[in-house]
Amino acid sequence: MSSYLVESPESLFDQLLDELIIEILTRIPSKSVCRIKSVSKRFNSIISHPRFLPFYVSRVSLPVSWVILDRIPQRAPESTHPTQFQLVDRPKISTSARNPIKLVPDPVTASTRYVYPAEILQSSNGLILFTLLNKRDLFKDDPENREDPEDPEDPDSASGIIEEEVLYVVNPISNEWVGIPEPSRFIYDRRNVGFTARVDPETGLVGRFMVVEYRPSIGPSLGIFLCFRSDTGKWVEKRADFVMGMRIWRAEGAFEFEGKLFWVDLSMGLITWDAEGNNYFQEVENRKKAVCRLIPVPEGRDMPYYSPGLEDERFVGVGGGFIQFMEVFKEDDCVLKVWRLNNCEVGGEWSLMYNVLRKNVERILTSGGMRYPCFVHPFEADIVYYFVTGDCIISFNLRTQKVENDDVFASHPFVLPFVLPKWPSPIPKRLCV
Structure with a gap:
């Protein structure tokens, strides 16, 4: 390895020492490497060099570890940080907690009439997507147009009080979090929301992420992908070039594999967005329609959607x-x-x-x-x-x-395997809170 990490080498001996230090660092967990930065100016200079991180990620010899994470975050005390994670070694279950008072400005419902009030949906390259069920008053600033509640004992029965999904991306290692802006049309079904984060090969860090909700249609109409990109900060809609026909889609979650997103219907199969390899993000901007297709369940395992x-x-x-x-x-x-x-x-x-x-x-x-x-x-x-x-x-x-x-x-x-990243990649700075 060359001494490109040494900005101003004074002697061959200094270069050799730096190379030995770098080689040792690749055998140390990333959390320890981050702490070593404060030992001396020299260590800080080596570790902070822009080429150190991609070299570390490519050479680190430690086995990648993972934890079992509870999908249902607990409600944290109002005095704590907006999000908290307790990552523990298996066989124990790692847990998370969220403080709804600090995450959203409006009161958050504790109702579980339809869905859980908070749930971890997906993970990708060390980042986690979770959702919170928020109760919002459409007439908060216009109380004169509010109607009387149908049920006096339930003020939420008044027109204008709605429940909506609020999405967040969290780094459980650094405890960074970012709220995703509301789309023009509310999230219809959290089970149809997919998440993918892309690592920049030059830096070894997550450069951007995408949140996508698949909205199928019945009949001859095309479905819709509602997409959010972190690098643009905008939601866009894409028509899916796949017609469901008269088959009703039974949403059972989503996952990422080799850069592509898959949406699951346990009775019928998988819808996958064919993102053409590494051009996934470019496709969102350049294509009028999203190239997707259906992968049926194994032969003989097709079932009615209402099974x-x-x-x-x-x-x-x-x-x-x-x-x-x-x-x-x-x-x-x-x-x-x-x-x-x-x-x-x-x-x-x-x-x-x-x-x-x-x-x-x-x-x-x-x-x-x-x-x-x-x-x-x-x-x-x-x-x-x-x-x-x-x-x-x-x-x-x-x-x-x-x-x-x-x-x-x-x-x-309801648990999720969470693979710990080789390096605690921060959330892209454009949206980081």
């Missing part, structure tokens, strides 16, 4: 470098099947990878069974996580058909 309990039996997501489809069977000889998606670029073809028989997992079934599929291990494609009776999440090795870990305790199955 009950699919979210308890099926999971589609990313794990171990693959898009995987899992399904639990309650009564058949086969208790679990796992498919992997091949040829995603061409059109998508599912391959059945595992067919777990009931007799081979009798111990799991007698202790309560695989109640809900949660996720696939981020790096091990053959390890899956399930929520079982007793408020416990188990990790199951499909290859050996044995339980790897059965002491992950959670009160519900």
